């Protein structure tokens with residue numbers, strides 16, 4: 390179809406009436422040359438289309454791989470940011486009986502006291518920050534169903550990071566102080582005084 394159009398165009402130019410001069414008709418060799426050039430142009434355009442699709446495919450594969458890598462790196466990073474770090478007193482050691490887990494609502498913390506000492510960790514779900522609830526096995530988040538064991542390790546998503554534990558010490562005033570900017574090892578208990 391492309392061929393017949395090109396032939397017609399050549400002919401109509403040659404037959405146009407003008408100043409009396411008549412353009413010579415293209416020779417069959419010239420027409421063949423034009424057609425060859427056109428075929429080469431078609432091939433090169435289809436080859437550059439193939440190149441483009443191949444490159445687009447490589448970019449898509451690389452993006453997927455980068456996404457998967459980023460997802461695996463983020464596994465231990467909370468989705469929820471619990472505000473800037475704070476230091477504050479929690480109470481006296483005698484306020485917490487051995488063998489108890491106390492929820493400090495205003496600070497959204499649990500204070501665990503057992504035979505090994507004291508431990509303090511967040512009561513905010515690391516998924517989107519809802520307050521977790523105590524269960525027989527550990528903790529449960531009522532918002533999207535995340536579960537943690539008794540030390541705050543994730544046992545069921547969508548949360549991916551454990552409940553953070555914080556540094557604590559006994560101040561000279563006799564109060565237990567907490568620093569939420571100092572992350573402690575999960576399950577680490579401190580003997581105070």
Ligand code: FES
Nearest residue numbers: 514516517530533
């Ligand atoms: S906020 Fe806890 S599971 Fe979503």
